[in-house]
Amino acid sequence: MCSLCSSGNRGIAHSPHDAVSGASHSGPALAAAHGPAGMPQGLNTPGRRTLIKGGIILSVDDAVGNFPSGDVLIENGRIVSIGAQIDAADAVVIDARGKIVMPGFIDTHHHQFETVLRSQLAHGILINDGLPVNAANYYESVLQKLSLVYTPEDVYINELFGGISQLDAGVTTVMDVSQIHHSPEHSDAVIEGLRDTGRRAVFGYFEGWGDRARYPEDARRLRDTYFSSDDQLLSMIMGGEIYLPGFERAWEVGRDLGLPIALHVVGTFGMQPTFDRLGAEGWFGPDNIFIHMTGMSDDGWRYAADAGAHVSLSVPIEMHMRHGTPPIQKALDRGMCLSLSSDVECTMSADMFTQMRGLITVQRMFANASALEGATDYPALMQPMDVIRHATIEGARGLKLDKVTGSLTPGKQADIILLDADALNVAPLNHVAGAVVTLMERTNVNTVMVGGVVKKWNGQLLGFDIARLRGRIEESRDRVFAAAGVERSLFN
Numbered sequence: 001m002c003s004l005c006s007s008g009n010r011g012i013a014h015s016p017h018d019a020v021s022g023a024s025h026s027g028p029a030l031a032a033a034h035g036p037a038g039m040p041q042g043l044n045t046p047g048r049r050t051l052i053k054g055g056i057i058l059s060v061d062d063a064v065g066n067f068p069s070g071d072v073l074i075e076n077g078r079i080v081s082i083g084a085q086i087d088a089a090d091a092v093v094i095d096a097r098g099k100i101v102m103p104g105f106i107d108t109h110h111h112q113f114e115t116v117l118r119s120q121l122a123h124g125i126l127i128n129d130g131l132p133v134n135a136a137n138y139y140e141s142v143l144q145k146l147s148l149v150y151t152p153e154d155v156y157i158n159e160l161f162g163g164i165s166q167l168d169a170g171v172t173t174v175m176d177v178s179q180i181h182h183s184p185e186h187s188d189a190v191i192e193g194l195r196d197t198g199r200r201a202v203f204g205y206f207e208g209w210g211d212r213a214r215y216p217e218d219a220r221r222l223r224d225t226y227f228s229s230d231d232q233l234l235s236m237i238m239g240g241e242i243y244l245p246g247f248e249r250a251w252e253v254g255r256d257l258g259l260p261i262a263l264h265v266v267g268t269f270g271m272q273p274t275f276d277r278l279g280a281e282g283w284f285g286p287d288n289i290f291i292h293m294t295g296m297s298d299d300g301w302r303y304a305a306d307a308g309a310h311v312s313l314s315v316p317i318e319m320h321m322r323h324g325t326p327p328i329q330k331a332l333d334r335g336m337c338l339s340l341s342s343d344v345e346c347t348m349s350a351d352m353f354t355q356m357r358g359l360i361t362v363q364r365m366f367a368n369a370s371a372l373e374g375a376t377d378y379p380a381l382m383q384p385m386d387v388i389r390h391a392t393i394e395g396a397r398g399l400k401l402d403k404v405t406g407s408l409t410p411g412k413q414a415d416i417i418l419l420d421a422d423a424l425n426v427a428p429l430n431h432v433a434g435a436v437v438t439l440m441e442r443t444n445v446n447t448v449m450v451g452g453v454v455k456k457w458n459g460q461l462l463g464f465d466i467a468r469l470r471g472r473i474e475e476s477r478d479r480v481f482a483a484a485g486v487e488r489s490l491f492n
Ligand SMILES: [Zn+2]
Pocket: 109, 111, 177, 264, 291, 343, 344
């Protein structure tokens, strides 16, 4: 790992290098770092200010407001001012006319180590229900079979490839739920993959399996080795799955280290009695991130809401894989902070447009059904701007990063995306949040910036040799499937 790669939120573009000194996994296959044609000279140059000019500004900060045409000035990776017209003669200018300028998306729960399994379980459900058609269920085939054979090299390339794919789709922050800690080397590989991706990421330290697994006790080494500084792109959260024996120790270790504690909360895993008991005993706090929250009791919800816990929903996955009905309204009715998460690409896309449309259509489906049945007190219909908040600032709050990212606010890191509002599928633009939530998809993500560094310019991801990385992820796919004894079938 070279010092520039590891310099965290500086993420400065630098010379191409494949043989990265000290890297365990032959590096991120960086391509030439000079930008494509049309990229302004001086962009990504340390010390130069950047001015995003003439964009349609959707700040997601009420104190800043929105601008039909406005500018964002960036200095040393941070947003320094936002306004209708900013003069900064020394700055490199990004012409943002026709582009929606908004904070990057935040995914609060993604399993990047499963990238080689993409679409493998498009037909799958979560757990075995005894029917032959559901024999390829997630719990048995992914968690108890395929994931067990990963080497650290597999872990690294999965993390990297899944990460840059999301970066390309405008997801500038992720919590990666890595249930792949079969050895300390596996843990190191997760973090190297997240770091080489070059975006903001929360390392979710979850379980692993086998004789060499060190979860949760290795948390202190990992925290001290990789997360001792706040001035970097990576931070850490402790996994604390309450369906695993000994979870109490993981919570204790996490809280000793001052780490938030995240866990899947899924009724079909039989978690409701444990969840209720923990709530009644006062275990919950504002440091908890509860993922899915399907099938929980009213008491469980009350304990979670009273504790100020965060809820992360993967709406399409929850419907598709039988986690249970997405409890959107339960979280909203209790005033809880609610974010979106992609979960697993073995079954669903990890772009946030899919998540946003899942959220708004399901919430409105239930409210509309209630209205059609004659109710007059049906829930307020979710608005596109609400969805944008769930996909940005509320995710930042959940990950304890809201002082850093999640909105276009002076002082925050410049995690910014430019979305093409002139595109064939969007023009003419009539409503900004509406266009983002109901019309756009990943091809509209024109430019992506993390901590003030441009990572994607005019539709092109910078700094990676994608063809080479694709070769490596295919090799990993072949290795994992062969080792697990799983036959890959393109058409069955
Ligand atoms: Zn998950």
